[in-house]
Amino acid sequence: MPRFAHIFEAAADTLNAWYQAIAEVNIDSLMGLWIDEEFVSCIWADGSHLHGLESIRAGLSVQLEMNRVSIEPLDIRVYDSLGTVVYAIAEAHRPADPAAAPAMVFTTYVMVHERGEWRIAHIHSSPMPDAAASQFAARMRHGQGSLH
Known part of the structure; x- marks a missing residue:
């Protein structure tokens, strides 16, 4: 029997792999998560726009x-x-x-299913407005996770 109900769980695995590779500063692992197309793009919270795999790798x-x-x-x-x-x-x-304060960021990840795997096609990050950042920081200080 097919397992269609679990198809989107693999997208979460790709996102978790992204977070892990960021923490490890593993550029090769990060680049392995992108779709193999030159239309990929990334906008960082600082406003930098990166288009194409080579530009994203360098950035x-x-x-x-x-x-x-x-x-x-x-x-x-x-x-x-x-x-x-x-x-x-x-x-x-x-x-x-x-000891440094975290940067509070809103990020959108767009993933596509290609050849049986979930790959990143686009990332867009922007800094949180101060009011939202304060609310999330307060939740972090009180130990409340994302589900509270």
């Missing part, structure tokens, strides 16, 4: 060298349809220095 290298972070998802919204999953996530980008 990731520079970004992660300057700002090594781990990403903590705080609130996740998932929109899925046949062949596409969109994650809208409130994230805390935690710097390597544990």
Whole structure:
């Protein structure tokens, strides 16, 4: 019997692999998660626009060298349809220095199902407005996860 109910779980695996590779600063692993098409694009929270795999690789290298972070998802919204999953996530980008405050970011990940695997086609990040960042920071201080 086919297992159609679990098809979108693999998209979450791709997202988790993204977070892990960011924390490890593993550019090869990060690039292995993108769809193999030149139309891919990425917009960072600082406003940088990257188009194409080579541009994204170069941008990731520079970004992660300057700002090594781990990403903590705080609130996740998932929109899925046949062949596409969109994650809208409130994230805390935690710097390597544990004393530094995390950057609060809204990120949208667009993933497509290609040849049996979920791959990233587009990422768009933007800084949270101060009011929203304060609310999420308060939830983090009180130990409330994304489901509270």
